[in-house]
Amino acid sequence: MLSSSIGRRVRRLWRQYGIFWLGAIAVGLTAVFYARLIDLGYNAFLGLQKQHWWLPLVLTPAVGAASVWLTRRFFRGAEGSGIPQVIATLHTNPGAAGARLLTFPILLGKIAVSFLAILGGFTIGREGPTVQVGAALMFNLRRLYPRSNAQIERQLVLAGAAAGLSAAFNTPLAGIVFAIEELTRSFEARASGVLITAIIIAGIVALGLNGNYTYFGTIDIGAHFPDLFAVAVVVTGIVTGIAGGVFGWLLLNTARWIPAPLRQLHAERPVAFAALCGVVIALVGLISGGTTFGSGYAEARGLLYGSEHLSVFYPVLKLVSVVGSYLPGIPGGIFAPSLSIGAGFGNVLHMLFTDMQLPMLIALAMVGYLAAVTQSPITSFVIVMEMINGHALVISLMATALISSRVAKLFAPPLYEALSMRYMTPLPAPAASPELPAERSESETHDERE
Template identity: 75%
Template structure:
């Protein structure tokens, strides 16, 4: 058999390399995001299960364990993983806005990814009110961002597309809500949608979601709710009241996080600034005390409590949403890695349970769904993302209009109290990165700015010629 002519062999090799850059890297990254999201979810479930077993056996143990875990998490985060604190979504927003390469190297490194997962696991071992969904967004963005090394030349436009796709896929895999991943990328992360990024985002979401479905099966996050149309006579009033109540509560929560100097006593402010590890222990003690007062209901993300309410086998006090909110504030203040998506949904479920005392003839499941979307929309001030997430996680297509209206009302009410939470928090990372920039790097950046835009336009034109559909970002 005669070997292929050298020209044909070289052409085939070039086609294989081009296909790898155009499709293979994205597919590999998407599969990796799905695998890590499933592993992270399993790890957090195991961690909270261990804490719950301990807490149910000895209700007083959190008084010692939770402060110790709080101190350990703060020490580890500040010492080894600065940038891993909180949910991770503000870090992604800050990286997408400008200076993507340098900020990505600081906020989306593999080291930070491992720290995010590891320290949040330790945090849930202590019963802190944190979720995994927000961190999964940062983890997905970090995984995709670091794949830029596999491209011959990585432009800023390519890096932004990879980060955007990874973040959207992370949210989609965490909640099993593919539509919400797309909407989240548009509404929360970029406030716009580049045409060439759409194919990348959808491709990564599909593959990451397929991996998560293959490992977890086809499921909805909170199951399926069934609404009896005969019980919806008061629906319009319920939507209005729920939107206003959750908007006030969510807006007040945002105000607390963004205005700590206006309500935390001076001594505690000093402790937070100068002895953050001790402050972390003190916050852990607050979480433990609140949890004991609530009979253990406020520990963890709140997923179990919200799902139990929806399924009708969980009984919670009318004070639950307020205690859960206090626990979430105490968990967020010291900077422990962990998200606020799932706790916000749990708080919303608690408000739905509270409203059922007023609207007794209205379906409890419907009120819980409305309150969940309202509180989440109030906290994020992203009403479209909020109602799509809740609609997909409860399979609640029959409530689409009601969910949309509640989300819109709550987000508008929330704006009277505070600006969008994630945008405000991302500003801190933009300032921190700017202050950390060496003087010579800043001068160099100014020199390159004039030619950078022209160069990027040329690179994008080359990309469009070679990769018109997905846009791999390789340069010819």
């Protein structure tokens, strides 16, 4: 009797806590592995590009074509960042949607094809894909429950996605806020304990392997703020809000600005269309001196610490490269590229506010552009605050994020939420084009990107 009682209690504790802890450990390990893999791929590309300046003109189109062929042939549902897929899973039947969008083949394809894309110099990030990878890992643990249900599956997906973001950026608070503001748009007290525990465990695993670090390091702002600081916050919020809003409009309304011949090319010959996008990305990269290749993490960090000097055209060129990487439907995120574009705008605004510290303006512009793209201001300022250890700027970061997200709403709806609409129902064959039929609503005229 006693052993039977102990056995039942152990099984109950395993189902209540152990499965989530196991999943969180797996998310942390996978996030670290994925980050190192992407770094390896990008460094390999940089080494080749430095030896042969012309190589991107051949390599990038070839990699783009191969990536799209693999994604459309074997890994449908892995395209883009993966955050829209997670949102769609949480807002529909988690079991049915997860079985389409959070499978192990999609998880493996997400990692493998995005590695291939960064090896070709595409402008993608790993942070958004880590969200889908984390959600997929946790979702598939539902098989360990004797009687899984929609509530358990939803908690697994939510915890895995939040833990993935937290481990990718080393920003535990941002993981919690991201789950509340972006993924669910609500707070559920019953899920909060599970969520926080998963984030903590995944974060501990990542810290154990990477050490205690902040994503962009620590910037020294000092105690004195310039007289025009409030004006700089407002101007930065407006500028980045317009830029981020235009970016969102471009991604959600491709049928309204891409010429008809190119739309036809994508519909009929998507692999050739991807190769064409690769040519554009290679040309932009060569024009920029190689600064637009990859996620832009190195450029943003270099601007923060004064070791990088970029052209005033950098944010526009980077934006073009991000759009070009988005259109074919290659797995890859826009989190890190958005932060890099924001840093570029901060660098440009320093020409106007010369008496302000450059790192201060860059931090404001990063949070402003990210908030404009995602229209999740709280998540954006918490992410940036944690990744630069910028607690002295918390009020100004909040204000910039709120202003920019409000301005961006004038141009486009929330990006991830709008993109998630196409995943609410099973994907038709063949895989979707960047544009959908004109009679669909604006929020549905989009493709598979983050």
